[in-house]
Amino acid sequence: MLIVAVLVVTVGAGVGLGLLAGGDDGESAGSRQQGSAAGTSQAAPSSEQGSSPTPSPTRSYALSKAPQTIPAVRSHTAARGPGWRPASGERVVVSDAGLADEGRLIAGELGLTYGGEKDDVRAGDVRLELKGAKGADPESYSMTVRDGRVSISGPGEAGVFYGTRTLKQEVHDGGTAPEGVVRDEPAKPVRGFMLDMARKFFTADWIEDRVRELGDLKYNQLGLHFSDDQGFRIASDSHPEIVSQQHLTKAQVRKIVQLAESRHITIVPEIDSPGHLGAVIAAHPDLQLRNASGAPTRGAVDISKPESAEIVDDLLNEYAGLFPGSQWHLGGDEYQALVVSNPEASYPQLAAAAREAYGSGAGVADLATGWLNDRAATVRAHERTPRAWNDGFFRNTSVQPDKDIQVAYWTGKEIGARLPVEYLSTGRKVINYNDEFLYYVLGEPQTFVYPTGQRIYEQWTPRVLRGTTAVPAKYDSQILGGSFAVWCDLANSQTQAQVAAGIRLPLAATVQKLWDPGKPKLTWAEFRALADRLD
Numbered sequence: 436m437l438i439v440a441v442l443v444v445t446v447g448a449g450v451g452l453g454l455l456a457g458g459d460d461g462e463s464a465g466s467r468q469q470g471s472a473a474g475t476s477q478a479a480p481s482s483e484q485g486s487s488p489t490p491s492p493t494r495s496y497a498l499s500k501a502p503q504t505i506p507a508v509r510s511h512t513a514a515r516g517p518g519w520r521p522a523s524g525e526r527v528v529v530s531d532a533g534l535a536d537e538g539r540l541i542a543g544e545l546g547l548t549y550g551g552e553k554d555d556v557r558a559g560d561v562r563l564e565l566k567g568a569k570g571a572d573p574e575s576y577s578m579t580v581r582d583g584r585v586s587i588s589g590p591g592e593a594g595v596f597y598g599t600r601t602l603k604q605e606v607h608d609g610g611t612a613p614e615g616v617v618r619d620e621p622a623k624p625v626r627g628f629m630l631d632m633a634r635k636f637f638t639a640d641w642i643e644d645r646v647r648e649l650g651d652l653k654y655n656q657l658g659l660h661f662s663d664d665q666g667f668r669i670a671s672d673s674h675p676e677i678v679s680q681q682h683l684t685k686a687q688v689r690k691i692v693q694l695a696e697s698r699h700i701t702i703v704p705e706i707d708s709p710g711h712l713g714a715v716i717a718a719h720p721d722l723q724l725r726n727a728s729g730a731p732t733r734g735a736v737d738i739s740k741p742e743s744a745e746i747v748d749d750l751l752n753e754y755a756g757l758f759p760g761s762q763w764h765l766g767g768d769e770y771q772a773l774v775v776s777n778p779e780a781s782y783p784q785l786a787a788a789a790r791e792a793y794g795s796g797a798g799v800a801d802l803a804t805g806w807l808n809d810r811a812a813t814v815r816a817h818e819r820t821p822r823a824w825n826d827g828f829f830r831n832t833s834v835q836p837d838k839d840i841q842v843a844y845w846t847g848k849e850i851g852a853r854l855p856v857e858y859l860s861t862g863r864k865v866i867n868y869n870d871e872f873l874y875y876v877l878g879e880p881q882t883f884v885y886p887t888g889q890r891i892y893e894q895w896t897p898r899v900l901r902g903t904t905a906v907p908a909k910y911d912s913q914i915l916g917g918s919f920a921v922w923c924d925l926a927n928s929q930t931q932a933q934v935a936a937g938i939r940l941p942l943a944a945t946v947q948k949l950w951d952p953g954k955p956k957l958t959w960a961e962f963r964a965l966a967d968r969l970d
Contacts, residue, residue, distance in 0.1 A: 499613035503965055504604040505943050506653060506950035507957075508619045516614030519580050521606055525559035526550035533592055534563045536697055541599040545606065556584070561602070563595050564588040574655070575620030578602065580612045593699040594620070597653050604651070607969050621653065623897055625866055625916025626949040627703070628942060629658030633714070634665040635877065635923035636681040641931045642691055648939075650698030652946045657695055658703040658764060658918060662750075664713025664734045665926070669757075673749045676718040688757055703822075704758045707766025708747045709738045709806055715746060722746070724772060726781045735771045738806045739788035748813050755817040763819040764843065765810050767827020770803055774850055793834055800829040808837050815839075822866060825849075825858065838862075841915070846870045847901045855900040859910040867897050867917035873945065875938055878925025886919075888940030888966075889959045895945075896952040919945045940966060 499518065501511040527542040528550040529535060535551070542549040547561065556562075567575065567590025576589035576598035587598035601619065605612040628649055630637065649657060661668045666679040669688055683691075695702050713734045716723045722743050724735040736743040751763075772782045778799035779786035789802035811821040822841035826849040842858045845868040858865055867873070872895040876883040897914050898905040906914075919942055921934060929937065943966050947955060955962065 496614070499615045502601065502605045502613055502617065504601050505962075505966060505969065506621075506947045507955070508601060508617045509951060510618045511613070512616040512618075513613075514581070514615040516581065517583070518611040518614050519559075519583060519585050519606075520609075520611050521545040521547055522559055524548065525561070526553075526557060527561045527563065528553040530562070530564040530566070534565065534595055537592065537596045537599055538563050540697065541603065544603055558583050561585045561587070563599070565590070565592070565595065567591075567594070572620045574624070575618075576601075577619070578612075578617040580614050580616075585612060593655070596650075596699050600651050600653055604969055621950045622952055623914070623916035623949045625656060625918070626654045626946055627656035627658055627866070627916065627918030628654055629660060629703075629705075629868070629918050629920040631660045631663070631921055631923045632668050632683075633661050633663035633923075635926035636666070636668060636679075637931060639683055639687040639691060641935070643694055644935070646691065646694050646698060646700060648942070649700055652942060653950065654942075654946055655699055656701050656703055656762065656918065658705060658920070660705045660707065660764075662706045662714060663711045667714035669754070671750065671753060673753045674715075674718070674746060677715050679714065685757060692758065701760035701762055702758050703760065703762040703764050704754055705764035705766055706747065706750055706754070707764075707768065708736065708810065709743065709803065710735050710768065710770040711766060712736050712747075719746065724782065724785075727783055732771045734769075737784065738802055739784045744806070744809060747810065751810065751813045752817075755814065755819065761818065761820055763814040763817075763821050765807060765814070765821050765823045765827075765840070767803075767807050768824035768845075769826060769849075772799055773803060773829070797833055800832045801834040803827075804829060804832050804834040804836055807840065808834070811837050811840050825853070825855075828853075828858070830857075841866055843868050843918075844900045845874070845920075855906050856910070859906060859913050863913065865900065865914050867900050867914060868920055869895070869900055869902075869917070871902055872899070873917065873919045873941075874922060875920065875934075875941065876922045876924050877934070878928035880924050885937060886941050888942075888944035888963070891941055892944035892947065892955060892959055892962060896948055898952070916949050917945065939970075 496515045496517060498515055499513045502508055523546060526548050527538045529538045529552055532552060539549045541561065562584070564586065566588040571590040573591025574593045574597060576587060576594035578598045578601060579586045585602060587595055587602065589595045589598060601617060602612055628645070646657060667677045668679055668682045670682055670685050671678050692702055711734050716736065722736045722740060724732040724737040726732060772778050772785055775781045782799060785799045785802055789797040789799055792805060793801050807823055807827055814821050820839065820841065822843050825842050825844045826846065828836050828842065830851055830853060842863050842865045844855055844858070844865050855865065872886055872891050874883060875886055879885060894903065896905060897917050898911060900906055919938070921938060940963065957965070
């Protein structure tokens with residue numbers, strides 16, 4: 436009798452990748468920041484992918500080791516066997532026409548032949564299949580390496596795509612996909628990267644390179660902040676007068692959107708309002724907010740004027756046709772009328788408009804909340820889910836923000852700042868943009884320093900929403916995920932290439948903690964070495 440030992444290895448959260456840009460992680464800057472973050476270890480995925488074939492054993496091979504990927508796979512059942520490596524003439528086949536894009540992509544990347552929909556089985560095949568238990572996470576997948584073949588299955592196309600990303604990393608630079616079964620799924624449904632392309636122009640090619648990088652790392656959202664005081668960076672048909680000289684054409688944007696969709700990445704556009712509208716005001720100075728003395732307020736439109744809402748809604752409606760994703764960022768932050776000691780005295784026209792709209796006790800914060808709700812209604816008509824920065828939500832207002840507006844929590848430095856628990860305790864859904872860990876601000880203005888992958892990897896989890904302290908575990912399900920963000924306050928401080936190099940390891944570390952927020956299995960040194968090897 437042959438007795439075969441099968442070892443189940445649950446891999447925590449720590450394997451790394453740096454598939455595209457090279458460069459330094461900015462360790463010296465990040466090391467100046469101190470603090471620790473509490474986190475909770477996540478169990479291996481609970482969703483079933485259907486019965487998997489038992490890996491076939493043989494005495495001639497050592498028990499396989501877990502694959503080395505970023506993010507790390509959640510579990511791997513080891514087995515004995517040679518594993519799998521791509522060879523010329525081998526095929527990628529699919530069970531469903533809906534997986535054709537995933538099949539063609541991985542076939543091209545690995546130098547294989549795309550065989551289309553096939554039921555037959557050949558040596559060396561990579562088979563992609565839609566299959567999974569009812570109610571399973573559509574981003575989950577299983578991958579079996581057995582008998583010289585690879586089978587990747589999942590309940591949704593996204594999960595199958597992520598399985599191909601795992602396979603791509605396993606065989607990178609002559610590597611071998613280890614024998615056995617991977618079962619994998621993300622802890623958080625929002626894994627994002629946000630780019631401030633308003634203050635600094637980024638070329639379409641650079642953004643496309645980031646989309647490919649994000650796809651290989653299993654990110655699923657790309658935020659584009661394309662309107663601010665310094666620029667408006669996408670062509671407009673409804674208001675061409677506001678567009679900056681350096682901008683992306685709609686054809687370029689459509690190509691980016693198409694590439695993102697092929698990587699299961701949703702683009703989240705942001706037209707920030709009612710602040711940060713300097714590029715719009717430059718073409719429409721009559722909309723600029725002025726205080727009681729007649730002095731203009733930088734970047735802010737006068738929300739007592741119907742024309743202000745009309746131009747913003749024109750833009751929201753126009754770009755809804757360009758960005759087909761389900762998400763929309765409304766901004767809402769840093770409206771300068773609300774950073775003064777007495778908004779009602781400083782801006783009497785706003786106070787009067789608030790009383791007229793919402794009653795005698797209403798103030799400027801109520802008017803701003805009504806503005807946010809109106810813009811949410813505009814994008815909701817296009818079946819988009821709205822989000823807004825946390826400092827666009829105000830305490831003690833008679834007008835409440837609509838319940839479906841998600842909180843993009845980035846800071847606790849604003850006037851009247853509220854702790855994250857204040858949002859969570861009311862049932863709000865929150866996305867983590869913690870500026871202590873996840874803000875890469877060009878030029879390091881104010882107190883910002885370039886974040887390091889090591890600090891994110893060792894100290895941050897999705898529950899660390901503000902500063903370095905985690906919110907209670909009972910709120911974990913309300914935290915949808917997180918987003919690493921590049922802000923271009925001092926736009927000329929770095930070139931595009933320097934930005935790509937600087938964010939490479941932080942992006943890898945961030946997605947590791949969004950995929951599995953538990954303590955990583957690898958040390959930072961091991962994670963970084965793996966990232967460099969996979970680059």
